[in-house]
Amino acid sequence: MNTTQRAVLIRAYGGAAAAELAGIHKPEPGQGQVLVRVQAAGVNGIDWKVREGMVRDAFPLPLPIVLGAELAGVVEAVGPGVSRFRAGDRVMGTVGGLGAYADFVLVSAAILARTPEGLDHVQAAAMPVAAVAAWKSLHHAGPVRAGQRILIHGAAGGLGGYAVQYAKRAGAEVYATAATADLDYVRSLGADHVIDYQSQRFEDLVRDIDLVLDYVGGEVLDRSWQVLARDGAIVGTSSPDILARTPANRRGLWFINQPDPELLETLAAEVAAGTLQSRVSEVVGFLDIPGAIERNRTVPRAGKVVADFAR
Ligand SMILES: NC(=O)c1ccc[n+]([C@@H]2O[C@H](COP(=O)([O-])OP(=O)(O)OC[C@H]3O[C@@H](n4cnc5c(N)ncnc54)[C@H](OP(=O)(O)O)[C@@H]3O)[C@@H](O)[C@H]2O)c1
Structure with missing residues (x-):
């Protein structure tokens, strides 16, 4: 069995070159965890802020660390105690920190949402951080x-x-x-x-x-x-x-965002139904994720950038 997988990580804080493609161990789901086969991941400002060490005082992180805050994909396996999801389910969500830029990612079942019919993985990966943070900050x-x-x-x-x-x-x-x-x-x-x-x-x-x-x-x-x-x-x-x-x-x-899978499912259903607009302005391949992280810092752009892992 192949136990290595692709990931985008940092081994030390730094500029654009600090985010690198690497092979890492494929994890096994533990109690309450879901192993997601990632199909798409959203690019956020937090990626380059972490990469540069800008938030290391507020959030001390063990290095190396895989970047990426949000994903969409398919359940590969579930750990003990998980009854809400099963292999094959389409899911989306934040990962409860970082780690979304890998082919297989562990996420707590408690913060994972179901991807509604009619929403593809790229559209779904654009939503977990921004759609929920916008809602919660508006009412904060x-x-x-x-x-x-x-x-x-x-x-x-x-x-x-x-x-x-x-x-x-x-x-x-x-x-x-x-x-x-x-x-x-x-x-x-x-x-x-x-x-x-x-x-x-x-x-x-x-x-x-x-x-x-x-x-x-x-x-x-x-x-x-x-x-x-x-x-x-x-x-x-x-x-x-x-x-x-x-x-x-x-x-x-x-304001600090918190995962809210119920709210995310509601908002995602609205995007699928066409009653809420969600703009993906660029789709990049997995190998271009380090470049997309840097462009998030340097290039003005409306809407979200999403990495499509199939590219
Ligand atoms: N605290 C939390 O929990 C939390 C959660 C999510 C996001 N965030 C943070 O919230 C911020 C927004 O996130 P985002 O994903 O929406 O970022 P984004 O997609 O990069 O959007 C930022 C927008 O601000 C515009 N802008 C830049 N300078 C401006 C100015 N002087 N006046 C008005 N607009 C200006 C940018 O326009 P141009 O394209 O022209 O530059 C861009 O459209 C980021 O700093 C992110 O790190 C925090």
Whole structure:
């Protein structure tokens, strides 16, 4: 029996060359675990942030470590105590950390979702992080009410594309920042007001915002306090130091995503039914994953990049 498999891992923190293709041992499922034969995996900013060691203080990791946060595939085998899945089931989800860029990956059955009929593996692999994180971050500061004014930074990105749609459905008035080339896309998702971050300053154009979803961070976060309504809040996914950057008497919240397979199944069924848009902007082969991780850092792009393991 062949017990080695392909993987993309880092042995040390570093630049583009630190992510390498390697052969690793194929694991066996333990108690409560599912062994997934991966068909596709989504590329996320966390891959290059981990690769460069940017999050090593917050999340100390044992090296070497296989990268990749989300996957879609087929159940190869289940461990003891798993009754919800069986070999052959189509599944999708986050892996509860990292490790999705390998042909066979162990995932806790508790965080795995079923892939609905009508959603292929590439579409499914684009959703677990972004679709769920966008939903949860939108509601992180409290229930969203009809008529609220919500500003979404990075609205054309993986999280932003979903968040615009969720916020519109909740009855909010949506302001969205995006690059010139992405303004039509963001408008097509339902944004009421689009702001070109490359030629306009959002703080000159909006005010009295009830909720800012900051999917960009840094100076965009720092500039956002001035557009908030008095009781407004900023929820940030990109600047872990948002609390330290929150002025006195203002409300800034750091968001950390958690797996939610039930929510993911609901959202995936909507994408399969065509009632929720999910944009895969590029599909790469397995061998191009290290390059795709680096391009996530350097190349502007709307929507998600997904690795198709069959390529
Ligand atoms: N805390 C958590 O649990 C969690 C979970 C998921 C994601 N995240 C983080 O959340 C962030 C968003 O993730 P994502 O997957 O949506 O990333 P993404 O797909 O790269 O999207 C980011 C978007 O922001 C846009 N952007 C860049 N600079 C901007 C600016 N000054 N103003 C407005 N928009 C700007 C980018 O446009 P261009 O293409 O023009 O550059 C891109 O469309 C990342 O930092 C990611 O690491 C955190």
